Amino acid sequence: MTDKTRLPDSADFAHVTEWVFDLDNTLYPRHTDLFSQIDKKMTDYVRTLLDLDHEAARGIQKKYYREHGTTLQGLMLHHGIEPNDFLEKVHDIDYSWVKPDLALGEAIKALPGRKFIFTNGDTPHAERTARALGILDHFDDIFDIVAADLKPKPAPETYDRFLARHGVHKHKAAMFEDLPRNLLAPHALGMRTVLIVPNNLDEVLDEVWEHEGKDGDHVEYVTDDLAGFLKSAMA
Known part of the structure; x- marks a missing residue:
């Protein structure tokens, strides 16, 4: 092998x-852990959009990610969100x-x-x-x-x-x-x-x-x- x-x-x-x-x-x-900021922003976005608690929102976020390649794709398919708004909000992070x-x-x-x-x-x-x-x-x-x-x-x-x-x-x-x-x-x-x-x-x-x-x-x-x-x- x-x-x-x-x-x-x-x-x-x-x-x-x-x-x-x-x-x-x-x-x-x-280990830079930059993506953890984006991950948190995505959970917050789902929580606000669907009026869910944190645990339920994270479950939906990860389900869409696994099934559709990105959380964004799942949200577009199932909830018709505007992609530019999502991309702008989840990438508003600390690059330092x-x-x-x-x-x-x-x-x-x-x-x-x-x-x-x-x-x-x-x-x-x-x-x-x-x-x-x-x-x-x-x-x-x-x-x-x-x-x-x-x-x-x-x-x-x-x-x-x-x-x-x-x-x-x-x-x-x-x-x-x-x-x-x-x-x-x-x-x-x-x-x-x-x-x-x-x-x-x-x-x-x-x-x-x-x-x-x-x-x-x-x-x-x-x-x-x-x-x-x-x-x-x-x-």
């Missing part, structure tokens, strides 16, 4: 000229939690070809986060939930839309994600797939189901050090 946690050598990624990165809990580590990552910036800058952020969040959130990390200028573009016509990963048509919008050659692309289910479509398309995991692999996560499938064949590499992984791929 192939060791997915092995560091790559340059031959493994020699064909890659399109580098595609998820944003939250991928470009910054999970994110610290500059010089090593990651240098590793991304050194990658040959184009680099993209591909997120189920919106572009303003991606820009603020990447700017706080000190890596925004290293990316060619951001493909967000609005560009995806509000259809989130892991929907296969969203990856097709991304590839078409940016003219990305799927067999020359690599996808970096923290959720195994979001690597199913990229792997089926022929992209290299890399799963980003917490640096403590035994860490107890709020949503254990999020990591179901991490041992599947659609996950080619697993790493808890994105900068180190990228550096090894270019060595």
Whole structure:
């Protein structure tokens, strides 16, 4: 059995000229805990919208997230909410939690070809986060939930839309994600797939189901050090 946690050598990624990165809990580590602010804002939004207590609102939020890819998609389908209002409110957070990552910036800058952020969040959130990390200028573009016509990963048509919008050659692309289910479509398309995991692999996560499938064949590499992984791929 192939060791997915092995560091790559340059031959493994020699064909890659399109580098595609998820944003939250991928470009910054999970222990930064930035997404917990968004998570709380989403619960509050559901609680206010549906006049529920906190526990019931959180249950609905997580149900929609699991069934539809994002809480937003569930709220749109079941309650007809206006997406821009939701996106603005849940991303009104404190970005000082994110610290500059010089090593990651240098590793991304050194990658040959184009680099993209591909997120189920919106572009303003991606820009603020990447700017706080000190890596925004290293990316060619951001493909967000609005560009995806509000259809989130892991929907296969969203990856097709991304590839078409940016003219990305799927067999020359690599996808970096923290959720195994979001690597199913990229792997089926022929992209290299890399799963980003917490640096403590035994860490107890709020949503254990999020990591179901991490041992599947659609996950080619697993790493808890994105900068180190990228550096090894270019060595």
